[in-house]
């Protein structure tokens with residue numbers, strides 16, 4: 190088993206590894222973003238491959254203090270590839286001064302907000318290697334966006350008309366609406382400006398906004414992380430404008446967008462589940478364990 194740098198020239202083989210290995214996450218569809226893309230506070234990650242002879246059988250990516258992904262072909266498991274990739278990822282993280290390593294949940298460029306709790310095998314495998322499971326349980330929820338009478342262009346238009354009647358302008362963001370990114374940075378900070386900038390770069394632009402007197406009051410985005418999967422988020426309403434239907438109007442606008450390409454929309458790392466259930470109806474819930482390697 191040989192562990193070495195994985196390059197973009199091997200993206201096709203790496204994508205095949207992710208497709209075969211990741212039963213719970215659609216990792217193959219976002220292979221380039223996870224293996225080679227930047228994060229908000231991390232540069233290009235270190236991508237690793239495990240080769241059995243000429244065959245790529247495993248991949249991993251480590252960015253700062255996040256293990257973005259680690260996967261081994263099912264038919265190549267239990268032969269040390271996973272352990273060797275993990276050991277190299279940990280060694281690299283220590284070498285660059287990371288205080289710890291956490292699995293999957295790099296804000297702004299995450300495959301998932303943790304390890305899917307159905308993947309007990311991986312959780313136990315990491316625990317045997319000194320990783321600790323945190324108490325926090327993170328959740329995603331999925332909304333049906335096709336064939337759902339609550340997610341229609343007509344309903345989105347009604348919700349938009351309601352907030353327009355309150356004096357708000359609601360519209361799709363412009364391609365180069367940098368002012369929105371800066372306004373979100375000033376109000377919310379964190380990884381959201383990075384994800385917003387990514388969603389602005391999607392075509393069509395994956396961001397809807399609400400303004401009043403030229404000041405941003407709310408935004409909602411999709412495809413800012415995991416581009417191409419139709420994931421919803423981030424979304425934020427400025428405190429003074431909450432409780433007036435802006436979040437609902439912008440969520441519906443995004444869900445109508447997502448329905449063009451997808452049956453369902455995954456809402457990641459959710460806060461208020463009842464909000465999503467009320468607007469569109471939750472059809473599936475996912476839970477994630479936060480796994481950390483401290484040293």
Ligand SMILES: CC(C)(COP(=O)(O)OP(=O)(O)OC[C@H]1O[C@@H](n2cnc3c(N)ncnc32)[C@H](O)[C@@H]1OP(=O)(O)O)[C@@H](O)C(=O)NCCC(=O)NCCS
Pocket residue numbers: 210211212256258259260261262265266267268269270271272273292293304308310311314317
């Ligand atoms: C988790 C995962 C990466 C492990 O990959 P792997 O290549 O099977 O890992 P290893 O071979 O190093 O370890 C598996 C077991 O085989 C054992 N093993 C390693 N080499 C062996 C050998 N030559 N003979 C017998 N057993 C061996 C290891 O000791 C380990 O035992 P343990 O589970 O009791 O600790 C793999 O299951 C996977 O890709 N899962 C799906 C993706 C995923 O969940 N990723 C984790 C999220 S970050």
